[in-house]
Amino acid sequence: MSLLEIKNLTTSFSTEQGSVQAVRGISLAVDQGEIVGIVGESGSGKSQSMYSVMGLLSENGRVEEGSILFDGKEISPKYFDGNEKAYEKYMESIRGNTLSMIFQDPMSFLNPVLTIEKQLVEPLKNHRKIPAAELHQRAVELLTQVGIPSPEERLKQYPHQLSGGMRQRVIIAIALACTPKMIIADEPTTALDVTIQAKIIELIKELKEKTGSGVILITHDLGVVASACSRIYIMYGGKIVETGLADEIFYSPQHPYTQGLLACVNNPESDNELQPIPGSPPDLISPPAGCPFVDRCSQAMKICKQYMPREKRLSETHGVSCWLTEKGGI
């Protein structure tokens, strides 16, 4: 069984304009010791699906349907029979413990008035009964692990005294504090410069090797997943439109969205013209009945407008939801 198994997860947000269906029935699985990428544009539901897993949806968000199995236990709020307290309590016991998250913006995650050490030992105090005397030693180890030089001094500093890349390393150290089984990284490099970004991705890969955790890397950048992930899910309009091994996604993409995404990404080593995908992403207040990509797809057919394509398995690992795959059968 997989470490994390999501089935038919549906999440919506109530807004004044109506209900926004951010995640519309996605299923995915992540094993121990692998890095899985979830790629999508803003508004594709990639972050909200993982916030649903972590129980971190904003107040107006709600998991409508679906099951979330983590480490053999059902952690979807639905499963707690509407007992919100029990759900919150359980989530608090695993969050930052066996299941932790790395956020996009390190500055807003760190508390500006606490030293790095205080924030670093917080999860250890909450979840592990580590004697106070050992806490400091553990904090030093953690900073060394994420490659921060002179950790003793850094521990005494405050977040604003660190650079952006340094802060992101601290965030990673906090996420690692209790040696989690699973780390969800939400755009961990988006706020960073390219030269720093490469190092952080390298660090995440290294740490996965060392700890054997499962990692979900949420990103909009195909370049980032190419270097880090073994498997990839492509999300669009709240749905997973294609999934496969990295090589399958990059070398034989089947969904027109994946193909379009690959054609318009900046590859500094090729001189190809950029091929933009026309139009804008769909409005998820009234999502299209059929394929969410239909209005921007160059190969759209009549059926795409009316019916959502089912997932077709092309191999053990490669799946795609597109009517084009069924066209040959007619």
Place this chain on the structure above:
Amino acid sequence: MEQIQNIEGLQLTPDLFEPLSEAEKNSEFIAAAPRTYLSDAWHRFKENKLALCGLVFLLIMVVMAIVVPMLSPYSYEQMDYGAINLLPCTEHPMGTDKFGRDIFVRVMYGARISLLIGFSSAFICLVIGVVYGGFSGYIGGKVDMVLMRIVDILYAIPNLLIVILIMLVFGSNVGSIMIGICLTSWIGMARLVRAQVMSLKEQEFALAAYVLGASTPRILFKHLIINCMGSIIVNVTLLVPSAIFTEAFLSFVGIGISAPAASWGTLANEARTLIESSNPIQIIWPILAICLTMLSLNFIGDGVSDAFDPKKK
């Protein structure tokens, strides 16, 4: 993903696989109906029942204040020694005072003065505060420094003292009370607008207007002030009751509007002497009017602030 949409029975026919024409796609389509900022705010305001009640009450009050003194057979200063200190009856719904004047008419006439003072001084404060704070915040630097120190000095002078001095110099009338109230009340507005303008002027839309060659007043009013309208309106809804209250307080202690003219404060003051004698009920009416008006203004203020800033709860 494994969950297949309910299309198992779907017959896949070749015509379903015809290409979709460009016209059938709506790629730059906006689904939601257009809504403006104000209509959004009004929509949220309506949801707040208390605020709506407050607004209705205030409107009734305004209409009555205008209409009642005009239509009533009694005027606010007409005395009738044959009917002094009457209890409420059909002819005098709120009774009469010690000179036989109709209290209902006098309370409504008082509403004219109190509401007039409340709204016009709030309006004056709005104009002064927005212009002063706006320029101070937008120009910044030394100008801002000087303008803000002036405000600090004004703020340091005891408010009541100024009002009393002005009343002594200009006499007790509506005009001097308004001057007294406005002299310092605009400061809060100016500080608020200044703070907002200072943060907004760094926004890219303000820079864009600057690069386009827009003049300072244009940037200030068309781009910056309009974007702090929400908090300005909220602030105004707080200024109105505070002005009404100040006036009532001054009149009650005897340095505001003087008889025979009537504001709610004056009425309460006049009725005060009768509390222990024959007709203690007289004081109820002006106080009731003040309380209900304050209450509805506060409800409105609450509703407005929620309507313009839905995130703040």
Place this chain on the structure above:
Amino acid sequence: MEQPILRVEGLKTHFPVGGGLFAKKQVVKAVNEVSFQVMQNETFGLVGESGCGKSTLGRTLVKIYEPTAGKIEFMGRDVGSLSGQELQEFRRNMQMIFQDPYASLNPRMTVGEIIREPMDIHNIGSPKEREEKVSSLLETVGLKPDHVRRYPHEFSGGQRQRISIARTLALDPKFIVCDEPISALDVSIQAQIINLLERIQQERGISYLFIAHDLGAVKHISQRIGAMYLGSLVEVGESSELYHRPLHPYTQALLSSIPIPDPERMRSRPGLQLDGDIPSPLDIPSGCPFRTRCPHATQRCAEEKPQLRQVGSSQVACHLYE
């Protein structure tokens, strides 16, 4: 592309910070001695990491900030001395597109008002002509004329950036400073905007200064590219030259840290990575600003600041090439 439309010489933009009763007054040297030229109908790309001063440079060019020293010459005239009518004319010809499509449009104005505003300010055309121009500009950027009554928040990021572009085009400028116009957008939208800007350039003969932190993005639109580090230009060269034969160690590092959407290539690529972070612009290292992170740094780099010099077809500021 015969004569420069914009000439920048020895430009410095410094900001004083702090300086209270007890604190010592410090100076942020955001732009420090930058010289370059942009030709007519050319796109000059400017890349660098956050804090390198590229946005400050762009803002100094459109006169949001006043330069501390140096000279900006636009269409043959010194920009520093402009005022009144001449300044308004300068503004008509020199425009800017901003980074954040959510912040660069006034949320209380309709799209029609936003695009018409530049013409209102400069009193161009009759009201009817302005309306017509708004419609045609909306079509130019791929939106529908009936969008005029909508408010910015109803549009997606890419659509808003197109509205921004339409607004700048309302004045028919000769030069547009594009300050990271695509970095806040989704990948599939970025290419739309780049292609739109390229098409507009071909149709109207506009010159661009295209600022970005991502070398991949500027490559497709720029003829020449300058790499900036801590307020100084470290390399300027033809676009393809800079990509295939980067000279400065910083440019090399920037290029090699761009993730490539190709797993094979990523596995085999040699990792030339930079150590450490960018120093604070309050405290720029002596000599070459890059020496604290440079793998080739020598004693000389600490003592003497290298100047831009011609090497092949590029210009580079590095002691390695002497």
